[in-house]
Amino acid sequence: MPTTIRLASAGLVCLTCIQLITAQEDASTHFRVNVDMVVLTFTVTDAKGKYVSGLKPEDLRIREDGVNQTIVTFAEGIKSPVQLGDSPPDSLAGTKVFILFDTSNWMYAGFPYASDAVAEFVRRLDHADSIAVYKFSRNLFRAVSLTKDRDQALSGVRSAVAGDDTALYNTLLLTVRDAAKADGRKTVIVFSNGPDNASIIAPDDVAAVAEDEGIPIYIVSTCEAQKDQITANVFQRLTARTGGELFWAQTWQKQAEAFALIREDLASSYTVAYYPASSSNEGFRRISVDVVSDIGKKYRVRTRIGYSTHRH
Numbered sequence: 001m002p003t004t005i006r007l008a009s010a011g012l013v014c015l016t017c018i019q020l021i022t023a024q025e026d027a028s029t030h031f032r033v034n035v036d037m038v039v040l041t042f043t044v045t046d047a048k049g050k051y052v053s054g055l056k057p058e059d060l061r062i063r064e065d066g067v068n069q070t071i072v073t074f075a076e077g078i079k080s081p082v083q084l085g086d087s088p089p090d091s092l093a094g095t096k097v098f099i100l101f102d103t104s105n106w107m108y109a110g111f112p113y114a115s116d117a118v119a120e121f122v123r124r125l126d127h128a129d130s131i132a133v134y135k136f137s138r139n140l141f142r143a144v145s146l147t148k149d150r151d152q153a154l155s156g157v158r159s160a161v162a163g164d165d166t167a168l169y170n171t172l173l174l175t176v177r178d179a180a181k182a183d184g185r186k187t188v189i190v191f192s193n194g195p196d197n198a199s200i201i202a203p204d205d206v207a208a209v210a211e212d213e214g215i216p217i218y219i220v221s222t223c224e225a226q227k228d229q230i231t232a233n234v235f236q237r238l239t240a241r242t243g244g245e246l247f248w249a250q251t252w253q254k255q256a257e258a259f260a261l262i263r264e265d266l267a268s269s270y271t272v273a274y275y276p277a278s279s280s281n282e283g284f285r286r287i288s289v290d291v292v293s294d295i296g297k298k299y300r301v302r303t304r305i306g307y308s309t310h311r312h
Contacts, residue, residue, distance in 0.1 A: 042303030094128035102192035113252035136171035137164035
């Protein structure tokens with residue numbers, strides 16, 4: 001059932017802001033990361049920027065703070081996961097895609113085209129993927145919970161109505177927290193015109209939580225980067241830290257192209273799961289992914305740089 005989360009007014013310091021947001025859903029005011037098993041999603045591209053396919057677990061070296069990790073589950077794109085050890089069956093089957101659709105005042109002018117672009121993206125996602133459709137302006141509206149029913153997801157997209165201020169970072173935090181509750185691989189895709197004019201949450205705090213939880217954030221923005229360099233820099237940090245990508249798309253053609261590229265990215269990505277080797281580091285653990293062949297040294301791997309074992 002759709003739910004709306006209404007957010008508090010601005011003017012509080014960041015820690016208090018986080019407490020206010022989280023208190024709306026439960027009594028806890030702490031972010032904690034479960035490191036029993038780490039799920040890591042990444043893409044591999046060659047010198048020309050083309051996706052590298054066909055890699056096997058033995059082609060990869062995953063390290064935390066320089067220590068080799070043992071892959072227990074491996075998946076490439078939409079192919080069936082390969083179980084290599086003690087991991088939940090089908091834990092990486094399909095992607096949980098959380099779409100966060102801006103329905104604020106900023107979206108009035110191009111709203112019909114934006115809705116069409118999101119709807120087309122939903123239609124073309126792989127059948128194994130689940131979709132949640134969230135909308136936001138000042139508040140978050142959970143239009144459709146995770147489902148494989150494309151008609152239900154499309155209905156959630158089409159029912160959007162634009163209006164009110166924009167609280168992107170507040171609602172993105174709530175979306176990331178929802179995604180963190182889902183098993184396996186997941187991603188958040190934001191379609192927004194911005195800039196944010198109503199949030200009480202700092203964007204770097206949102207990025208830190210998404211990074212810790214292993215949730216890539218993709219942003220498709222219809223604003224002009226040159227006219228708002230602050231927002232442009234924030235969006236770049238959000239996507240880079242989490243292993244996602246940023247697309248500037250003012251026209252409906254560019255929006256359609258951006259969503260097509262995101263679909264290709266999801267279909268071409270690798271996902272591995274591993275249980276972290278014993279470590280005395282209870283702070284930030286840095287992750288590295290390498291392709292071990294000689295030619296692999298020329299490849300570019302895009303993923304999150306690490307995670308914190310706990311976050312308050």
